[in-house]
Amino acid sequence: MMPELGKYAFEVLSAYGLSLLLIVALLAVTLRRGRRARAALRQIEAEARPDGKS
Amino acid sequence: MSIWEYANPVRFLALSAKVQPFAWAAAAIGILVGLLWGFFGTPDDFRQGSTVKIIYLHVPAAWIAINAWIMMLLASLVWLVRRHHVSALAAKAAAPVGLVMTVIGLLTGAIWGQPMWGTWWAWDPRLTSFLILFLFYLGYIALWEAVEDPDTAADLTSVLCLVGSVFALLSRYAVLFWSQGLHQGASLSLDKEENISNVFWLPLIISIAGFTLLFLALVLYRTGTEISLRRARAISARLEPRG
């Protein structure tokens, strides 16, 4: 199944590996930062509107 | 229902919530299909051997790196003209994605060029332009972080984006001129596709579409994050007893 990559196998694999790694890292940072910001917002909103009306 | 409707954060968040699931799903499919098909389904190029497979990462990443800056430029204009917060925050949200895509473009470009040039880095006009673009992204993000007041930050980064775009174009031609040294470079387009036979073409288009959708999904989500941060800041500013 693995295609014959010839002598440039290392180059191709490293290119794919590094790129996908960077994309995954970007996703992880984005999601983690997003979740934390939204949680902080809910917490502040609860503080500001204890009776729940927005 | 003019598009200015979506400048209102609440309505933007509603739209974003509707669009994001599709965007994330379509992006995943596009990238998976594009890369897998490109990786497994296409023959090697007679000259470059298997390194041609890197095209499925390099071209989409380069495509996003350029268009992210253009999107930021438009968003900055909208902020300066119509003072819509969402567009300023969208520009702020897009910058890191553009930065990462530029880095991927640089990495894959260098690795792809390595067999031909024999070294990991060559001052090829395209790669050098991406390096300069990388610096612009870095400066833009750093300016956002450095200014405390969100409005002033949006203003200053918008001005930097406008002026920076002019200089990015200038650098583009300067680099073309400088690498040839003698005469103006022939091609102007950044990511000119080599003469690709159609067997490579289709997976490339799918991959580009996948990356574009990924960019869209990321920016929608990150803009939502910026809005949440800004809303939390606004509420806490009003919570503290005055004076």
Added chain:
Amino acid sequence: MIALLIRDLRLALRAGGGFGLGLAFFLIITLLVPFSVGPQSQLLSTIAPGVLWMGALLACLLSLDRLLALDFEDGTLDVLATAPLPLEAALAVKGLAHWITTGLPLVIAAPFLAVLLNMPPQGFAWLVISLALGTPALSMIGTFGAALTVGIKRGGLLLSLLVLPLYVPTLIFGAEAARRGAAGMAVETPLFVLAGMSLACIALLPFAAAAALRMTLR
């Protein structure tokens, strides 16, 4: 406007005004090059135009963050903003004052330093011309960068990060013109582009800088 220029020049000449700062830095940078790349005169003469241009660029960059920051701290910018003098004009004058106190001395000193780097004498004239045409752009771009970062604490580092990418086109065409001059080749193309860019910077950047400054003062 003239009053602002005279004041800035007088300030720069006074003790601590930083008049000699850019020049001294330019001298040191150029002296360090032979120590770093070795004394072979052939090597030095080939890289001389580029080194001199980079030295001039860094010397300009060095004296930028004092340009507006001092006026910001002691309230002068606030008063200038309410003065009859348009902010654009004030910043253009600031750029001019920076060029006179920093850019011009570099242009004058360049040939003497070129001797140190064994640059072929035929290139001296073109080096001076390219620097004379390029340094105004460096000062004006620098003023824009200073206006962007004036309100930021420790904005000096950020100023360099923002301004260096903007310096790239000027550096490329300027150094290219100097290099061709030294090699005796035709210099028209890079020189004219350099001159064009400088004029555009001088004409347009004060408006961007003034806009940025108004945003910061707001």
Added chain:
Amino acid sequence: MRLTLADVAVARGGVPVLSGVSFALNPGEAMILRGPNGAGKTTLLRTVAGLQPALSGSIDGATDAVAYAGHADGLKAMLSVAENLSFWARVYGRSDIAGGLDAYALGPLRDRLAGTLSAGQKRRAGLARLLVTGRPIWILDEPTVSLDSHAVTLFAAAVRAHLAQGGMALLATHIDLGLDARVCDISSWASLPDDLLGASDEAFL
């Protein structure tokens, strides 16, 4: 040539601070703003001076007529008092600085470098700048900070002279200057926490 404010609202850091500010200042009149710290005195003064845009409402008669003196004095340490004042005079298209020097008894300090002056002397030189500009409307933010009692009387005399010539003054200060000026407490204009008035945070609430 009156200075009139009609229903002006100002914000600081995206939060509305004052709203519904309306008053008029006729030539020869002065107004003193009082209020707790952070109530918006400085913000209001900077808005009237044109350094920042008002959220709403209109300000008439202020364009090209204002001389603003903020917390900092706008003096260059390496220039002498005379050089500083003559610079500001020329920026406003005038040249005589004698009036400013005499009003604040700065004659003897004329050629001293501003950097070598004490805080009080610097403040006097900063206030002398207003005289030198010849602008009718003086906007002063805590002018008497670091002034000794003698200097305060000098300042009050200078303001009276300015008013006598048909000038106007808008000051934020806590000290009683003995001026016959309208005094008003700006907390009456303080905007309520829930007011939005188009302040930049409004979109997020």
